Amino acid sequence: MALMRYAEALRLAMAEEMERDPSVFICGEEVGQYQGTFRVTEGLMQRFGRDRVVDTPISEIGIAGMATGAAMAGLRPIAEFMTWSFALSAMDQIVNHAAKITYMSGGRIQCPVVFRGPAGTGNQLSAQHSQSLEAWFMHVPGLKVAMPATAADAKGLLKYAIRDPNPVIFMEHAGLYAQRGEVPEDPDFVIPFGKAAVVREGADVTLVAYSHMVSTCLKAAVSLHDMGISAEVIDLRTLTPLDMETVLASVAKTHRVVVTQEEWLNVGAAAEIAARIGELGFDDLDAPVLRVGGADVPMPYAKKLESSAIPNEQDVIAAALRVTD
Amino acid sequence: MFEIRMPKMGDGMTEGTLRRWLKQVGDAVKVEEPIAEIQTDKADVEMPAEDAGFIVQIVAAEGETVAVGAVIAYLGATPDEKPAPASAPAPVAVREEEKGRRGEGEKGRGGVTAAPSAGGRIKSSPLARKKAGELGVDISTVAGTGGGVGRVVARDVEAAVASRTAAPVTAPSAPAPQSSRAGELPPGRDESLSRMRKAIARRTTESKQTIPHFYLVMPIDMDAALDLLVSLNAQWQGEKVTVNDLVIKACVMALNRHPGVNCAVVDDDTVRFFDSINVGIAVGTDDGLRIPILLDCGRKTLRQISQAARAMAVKTRNGELTPQDMSSGTFTVSNLGMFGIEEFSAIISPPQSAILAVGAAAPEVTVGPDGSFVARRRMRVTLSCDHRTVDGVLGSKFLQEIKGLLESPLNLLA
Structure with missing residues (x-):
């Protein structure tokens, strides 16, 4: 174990996989010479050379298309988007090509590409840079979606993503990059997709979270504890595949559930999770399934408006109190 | 302080009549010693004490019919131990006071009223309905306290079973006796039905x-x-x-x-x-x-x-x-x-x-x-x-x- 930042854990995962497998390479804007906008790829070009850490022109459709093609040709590219908001111009490459080629070729062509980069809200980055778009990718068959909440998960899930033969949407949270955590140094440490973690056990209400909302829910759980309510917190880790087994087992225990996300509530990840709880766990429910999410507006720049648009600890506590009332 | 509750003395027994107390307040009671005679649908039976002690309070009067599980008396360690007030499930009661919100559910105890919505449908959670089915409780007799809207939730069903202030009804009960047709019938001598009938x-x-x-x-x-x-x-x-x-x-x-x-x-x-x-x-x-x-x-x-x-x-x-x-x-x-x-x-x-x-x-x-x-x-x-x-x-x-x-x-x- 070593104490390191979330961003360092991601870098370690990529470096280990590049050592292990010569077909792994990195491409993206400013990933090489500039060593990454968030310093995630720091030192990697110096270590692995320009052929394996490739600076690209400012064209997301070009980055995604090149990476998808390279993956189809047998390499294992890690394509970085400077933020996931910029990936919108690459949607055709991701949705219509990377996600579908294995299916359309009858399994003859694999596409082991990882699209990664910062997602999430905050830091006064305003409407075009501060948004969470995971539901867009969850919606598409053929894509896997991972959203790590801790440094250890960042490493374990990214290594799994690189080894996975399918295209993976790997959404990091800019607000977590500097967070430290204990990370296993074992180069064989991977976290398989589709296995959620119960990060805090509780008896009265289940808080379902992923990415940054995990720490928000853990803080809420501490406050709820002081109010006499025992909250269980689940970190989903990946949205596709979605580990409903762990969620349902928890709901069977607590009978009340709040699903949280940073993105807008309309047709978000929480809506899908809540629907599945209704379909599969109906008889275990003692209260309506509630969702906590972002305000239904483009992200405001003004600090106070921004913080009221992003779901926080108080929002989670209020929802937990409603379902346990 | 022990609660003495109406025992379940056979399949389908939902309530019993306290025919006679064999012990009075202040009397010492040994384990297995008969303390009361209970009449069920099927027979009269003596009820043995499960714990030793002194009867400090009698709750159910002779002739009174109470639900299975309801407290009928309190047993103390000494003859002058103070009897507890009402026996409500403690954790719920505490939270009720904390939030000052479930007053109506509390009032409902003893004559429990259901909380139908405008359409007459009773609001209840899926879990509450499942539990009610398993425990043989008619959900319409349970006072709802959940969600700030009087929804019947699992704890209400459990409280109803524990206190049995809400009479449980298994399956459909005989409909006729509920609506009296005394006025429509030719004159005659009315006699109340025995428990067996x-x-x-x-x-x-x-x-x-x-x-x-x-x-x-x-x-x-x-x-x-x-x-x-x-x-x-x-x-x-x-x-x-x-x-x-x-x-x-x-x-x-x-x-x-x-x-x-x-x-x-x-x-x-x-x-x-x-x-x-x-x-x-x-x-x-x-x-x-x-x-x-x-x-x-x-x-x-x-x-x-x-x-x-x-x-x-x-x-x-x-x-x-x-x-x-x-x-x-x-x-x-x-x-x-x-x-x-x-x-x-x-x-x-x-x-x-x-x-x-x-x-x-x-x-x-x-x-x-x-x-x-x-x-x-x-x-x-x-x-x-x-x-x-x-x-x-x-x-x-x-x-x-x-x-x-x-x-x-x-x-x-x-």
């Missing part, structure tokens, strides 16, 4: 409303069986074997052969096939119907069944049947042959799947093997079947088995 009303109504009955009649030539009976009674001095004993033995053997009849509906998705064969014998007494059960008949000989039936008959006559004597039946035999009834159809005793109604064995003219008319003693039995579990073919094969056994009765001695 009420129980009969409730059980038979439940049976006819929830069990899809159908009936199969089978004639049985009883000449050989009645002849066997005469010779058995000549040999087994002082142990009178009856026609009914032969019928019960035949039923047991047929149930062994056709276990599909020895079953009960558990819920919409499940049927339970019983491990043992427990035959109830419907016995009419001056104050109503009783069904003592002969337990575990599957391996009993005719003689053992006859002895057990005789012992139950004595207990029934002397009014000594306990609720246990009348619990766990899996099949019932009802015989009105001694009144000259030729045939009748009986109402299934829930949750069983079938009941056999036995008529009189009487001489009838029939066509003999050579075409001549001969007089034979014929008995007609009618099987009432629950069509959810027993189809016509199974019921018919079961009756054929009984017929074959009684017409070749030496098999009953095997």
Whole structure:
């Protein structure tokens, strides 16, 4: 174990996989010479050379298309988007090509590409840079979606993503990059997709979270504890595949559930999770399934408006109190 | 401080009447010592103390009917220990005060009112409904405290069961007594129904409303069986074997052969096939119907069944049947042959799947093997079947088995 930042854990995962497998390479804007906008790829070009850490022109459709093609040709590219908001111009490459080629070729062509980069809200980055778009990718068959909440998960899930033969949407949270955590140094440490973690056990209400909302829910759980309510917190880790087994087992225990996300509530990840709880766990429910999410507006720049648009600890506590009332 | 609660003294017991206190406030009580007489639907029973101590408060007055599980008295370690106030489930009560929001649910205790929404539909959580089903609680009698809208949630159902201030209702109850038609009827003397009559009303109504009955009649030539009976009674001095004993033995053997009849509906998705064969014998007494059960008949000989039936008959006559004597039946035999009834159809005793109604064995003219008319003693039995579990073919094969056994009765001695 070593104490390191979330961003360092991601870098370690990529470096280990590049050592292990010569077909792994990195491409993206400013990933090489500039060593990454968030310093995630720091030192990697110096270590692995320009052929394996490739600076690209400012064209997301070009980055995604090149990476998808390279993956189809047998390499294992890690394509970085400077933020996931910029990936919108690459949607055709991701949705219509990377996600579908294995299916359309009858399994003859694999596409082991990882699209990664910062997602999430905050830091006064305003409407075009501060948004969470995971539901867009969850919606598409053929894509896997991972959203790590801790440094250890960042490493374990990214290594799994690189080894996975399918295209993976790997959404990091800019607000977590500097967070430290204990990370296993074992180069064989991977976290398989589709296995959620119960990060805090509780008896009265289940808080379902992923990415940054995990720490928000853990803080809420501490406050709820002081109010006499025992909250269980689940970190989903990946949205596709979605580990409903762990969620349902928890709901069977607590009978009340709040699903949280940073993105807008309309047709978000929480809506899908809540629907599945209704379909599969109906008889275990003692209260309506509630969702906590972002305000239904483009992200405001003004600090106070921004913080009221992003779901926080108080929002989670209020929802937990409603379902346990 | 111990709570003494109304015990559940048999299947289907939901409430009991406190007939008489055998101990008063201040009296010392030893474990197992009778402290009260409880009247149930089926019998009067003495209630033994589960803990030692002193009666410090009596909650249920003599003559009062209370739900199973309700507190009827408090037992203290010393004669002057202060009795607790009301016994409410503590954690919920604390939170109610904290939030000052569930006052209405609290008020509902004792005369509990449901919380229907505008459309008359009762708001309840899926879990509360599941629990209510499992625990036999009518959700409309439970006060809802959940979600700030009076929704019935799981803790309300649990509280209702624990306190039993809400009378539980299992399955549909007899509808008639609720709406009095005293005014519409010609004048006469009104008499309140005994607990037993009420129980009969409730059980038979439940049976006819929830069990899809159908009936199969089978004639049985009883000449050989009645002849066997005469010779058995000549040999087994002082142990009178009856026609009914032969019928019960035949039923047991047929149930062994056709276990599909020895079953009960558990819920919409499940049927339970019983491990043992427990035959109830419907016995009419001056104050109503009783069904003592002969337990575990599957391996009993005719003689053992006859002895057990005789012992139950004595207990029934002397009014000594306990609720246990009348619990766990899996099949019932009802015989009105001694009144000259030729045939009748009986109402299934829930949750069983079938009941056999036995008529009189009487001489009838029939066509003999050579075409001549001969007089034979014929008995007609009618099987009432629950069509959810027993189809016509199974019921018919079961009756054929009984017929074959009684017409070749030496098999009953095997």
